[in-house]
Amino acid sequence: xxxxxxxxxxxxxxxxxxxxxxxxxxxxxxxxxxxxxxxxxxxxxxxxxxxxxxxxxxxxxxxxxxxxxxxxxxxxxxxxxxxxxxxxxxxxxxxxxxxxxxxxxxxxxxxxxxxxxxxxxxxxxxxxxxxxxxxxxxxxxxxxxxxxxxxxxxxxxxxxxxxxxxxxxxxxxxxxxxxxxxxxxxxxxxxxxxxxxxxxxxxxxxxxxxxxxxxxxxxxxxxxxxxxxxxxxxxxxxxxxxxxxxxxxxxxxxxxxxxxxxxxxxxxxxxxxxxxxxxxxxxxxxxxxxxxxxxxxxxxxxxxxxxxxxxxxxxxxxxxxxxxxxxxxxxxxxxxxxxxxxxxxxxxxxxxxxxxxxxxxxxxxxxx
Amino acid sequence: xxxxxxxxxxxxxxxxxxxxxxxxxxxxxxxxxxxxxxxxxxxxxxxxxxxxxxxxxxxxxxxxxxxxxxxxxxxxxxxxxxxxxxxxxxxxxxxxxxxxxxxxxxxxxxxxxxxxxxxxxxxxxxxxxxxxxxxxxxxxxxxxxxxxxxxxxxxxxxxxxxxxxxxxxxxxxxxxxxxxxxxxxxxxxxxxxxxxxxxxxxxxxxxxxxxxxxxxxxxxxxxxxxxxxxxxxxxxxxxxxxxxxxxxxxxxxxxxxxxxxxxxxxxxxxxxxxxx
Numbered sequence: 083x084x085x086x087x088x089x090x091x092x093x094x095x096x097x098x099x100x101x102x103x104x105x106x107x108x109x110x111x112x113x114x115x116x117x118x119x120x121x122x123x124x125x126x127x128x129x130x131x132x133x134x135x136x137x138x139x140x141x142x143x144x145x146x147x148x149x150x151x152x153x154x155x156x157x158x159x160x161x162x163x164x165x166x167x168x169x170x171x172x173x174x175x176x177x178x179x180x181x182x183x184x185x186x187x188x189x190x191x192x193x194x195x196x197x198x199x200x201x202x203x204x205x206x207x208x209x210x211x212x213x214x215x216x217x218x219x220x221x222x223x224x225x226x227x228x229x230x231x232x233x234x235x236x237x238x239x240x241x242x243x244x245x246x247x248x249x250x251x252x253x254x255x256x257x258x259x260x261x262x263x264x265x266x267x268x269x270x271x272x273x274x275x276x277x278x279x280x281x282x283x284x285x286x287x288x289x290x291x292x293x294x295x296x297x298x299x300x301x302x303x304x305x306x307x308x309x310x311x312x313x314x315x316x317x318x319x320x321x322x323x324x325x326x327x328x329x330x331x332x333x334x335x336x337x338x339x340x341x342x343x344x345x346x347x348x349x350x351x352x353x354x355x356x357x358x359x360x361x362x363x364x365x366x367x368x369x370x371x372x373x374x375x376x377x378x379x380x381x382x383x384x385x386x387x388x389x390x391x392x393x394x395x396x397x398x399x400x401x402x403x404x405x406x407x408x409x410x411x412x413x414x415x416x417x418x419x420x421x422x423x424x425x426x427x428x429x430x431x432x433x434x435x436x437x438x439x440x441x442x443x444x445x446x447x448x449x450x
Numbered sequence: 451x452x453x454x455x456x457x458x459x460x461x462x463x464x465x466x467x468x469x470x471x472x473x474x475x476x477x478x479x480x481x482x483x484x485x486x487x488x489x490x491x492x493x494x495x496x497x498x499x500x501x502x503x504x505x506x507x508x509x510x511x512x513x514x515x516x517x518x519x520x521x522x523x524x525x526x527x528x529x530x531x532x533x534x535x536x537x538x539x540x541x542x543x544x545x546x547x548x549x550x551x552x553x554x555x556x557x558x559x560x561x562x563x564x565x566x567x568x569x570x571x572x573x574x575x576x577x578x579x580x581x582x583x584x585x586x587x588x589x590x591x592x593x594x595x596x597x598x599x600x601x602x603x604x605x606x607x608x609x610x611x612x613x614x615x616x617x618x619x620x621x622x623x624x625x626x627x628x629x630x631x632x633x634x635x636x637x638x639x640x641x642x643x644x645x646x647x648x649x650x651x652x653x654x655x656x657x658x659x660x661x662x663x664x665x666x667x668x669x670x671x672x673x674x675x676x677x678x679x680x681x682x683x684x685x686x687x688x689x690x691x692x693x694x695x696x697x698x699x700x701x702x703x704x705x706x707x708x709x710x711x712x713x714x715x716x717x718x719x720x721x722x723x724x725x726x
Contacts, residue, residue: 135625
């Protein structure tokens with residue numbers, strides 16, 4: 083049993099900077115949770131508090147059923163993979179991986195068995211006698227994972243483990259870490275600033291900003307129902323487009339209106355919040371893939387069409403990103419189809435009304 | 451392709467080379483000459499000895515009680531070097547890691563390092579008195595003094611080198627289950643090897659060649675170090691250069707061997723591969 087529970091945890095540094103004001107978070111046993119947020123949002127501090135490398139100013143932190151506030155890292159039954167790998171440079175790969183077990187005075191035979199088993203899983207068997215400096219970045223990363231694996235910890239902590247790898251290797255390692263989680267069947271807490279890593283690996287994602295949890299949910303739910311403007315723009319790449327609109331009500335139907343757009347909000351999207359926002363400015367969010375330039379869409383839904391001039395056309399091979407400016411804001415369309423567009427072309431696009439997100443302009447909270 | 455030479459630097463280096471090699475040449479040839487071969491003309495000074503005889507060396511060894519004094523020198527230098535590496539590295543580690551977090555560690559650092567600016571001449575008389583009072587006016591006292599004299603520079607070197615060692619290593623060791631003590635001895639101490647070599651060479655050279663400390667502290671104890679014994683060549687009425695230089699060459703050899711052995715370990719980039 084290794085659930086992790088933060089109860090009113092705060093962290094204030096000696097210079098009176100509070101990075102985590104009041105954290106309440108419950109991570110289930112065997113769950114893969116990703117902490118994601120911009121740099122300085124407190125995600126690494128949170129992870130280091132679980133590890134015991136950072137003291138907790140107030141509140142309680144549980145691992146399993148124990149309060150671990152005052153426990154030393156070695157007594158918490160955790161393993162950690164560092165952003166910089168932190169391999170011991172003077173030891174061979176084998177000794178690096180065996181170090182924790184040696185300290186525990188595990189019998190030599192058992193150490194040998196565990197290290198070789200982990201090396202086999204990670205494909206490191208032929209490198210066991212090498213020093214870390216003779217390894218490539220990806221191999222070092224795997225040694226760092228192996229060092230954590232041999233200990234069979236209750237909780238696996240990973241602090242931006244992929245940020246020093248090149249793009250191709252990162253994609254590979256992402257899959258390998260996901261696989262590892264399934265094999266080891268323990269709780270994983272993973273910190274990253276890369277929302278792609280968060281989306282692809284997590285069972286649940288914690289989106290943090292300024293030490294405050296913005297949303298804690300499954301990747302799909304966070305993507306489809308961002309709780310506020312911060313989550314909406316942080317998760318998703320390219321990021322969500324935002325348009326200032328007014329909310330109107332005629333009869334029982336709510337309408338989105340600005341100089342180009344005037345369309346009814348599908349009944350399924352309407353919430354109680356709408357009533358208080360009638361006649362007010364709100365923010366309409368629409369993901370790049372939910373803007374359509376296909377002629378059939380533009381012709382079918384003329385009430386949700388607007389036009390602009392293309393700034394840049396980006397072809398990534400599998401898809402196209404079209405950059406343009408609307409009402410002073412930079413926007414992007416992501417389309418899988420290839421169109422023969424060039425920079426400077428005039429385009430019309432239709433909004434997929436079923437995929438819109440609406441936010442209060444003042445509180446930045448979602449209202450749809 | 452024509453090679454480009456940086457002539458001014460080449461010339462400077464050449465002059466530097468001569469200032470080192472010329473005295474060494476003189477030392478070697480004089481050590482092999484007989485006193486009768488020491489003429490007053492330039493050509494006779496520079497001339498090679500007529501016969502390469504080791505009689506000066508044998509005589510010098512006899513006069514200085516070589517094996518006995520050599521053992522004393524080795525004992526003092528060896529103990530000082532080993533204790534310096536063990537103690538000063540620990541001190542350097544504690545101060546180097548903590549001085550950014552705690553003002554008291556920073557103050558301790560400044561206090562220790564300021565010891566470098568205290569000249570030996572000021573300390574000499576009180577030290578003689580104190581070592582006598584404490585009944586350590588002997589080899590033990592000399593070693594203790596050296597440990598204090600070399601502490602500032604060694605602590606500075608060690609704590610400076612620590613900035614190259616990422617703290618993530620210690621954190622990793624902590625998570626792996628290491629205590630501060632075991633982390634220090636199994637992770638940090640081995641990684642500081644290049645600095646141990648540097649400290650060993652500096653400390654060894656300083657203690658091996660030092661005359662003043664053993665002279666003022668051990669003079670009554672009957673034990674001699676090599677530089678002390680070599681003082682006998684300089685008398686009020688003149689110096690026997692042939693014997694003296696032969697003795698100096700003999701004293702030089704152990705240090706030379708030690709340096710050749712230690713400098714292999716003064717490598718940079720030993721931490722390569724730890725991070726990134």
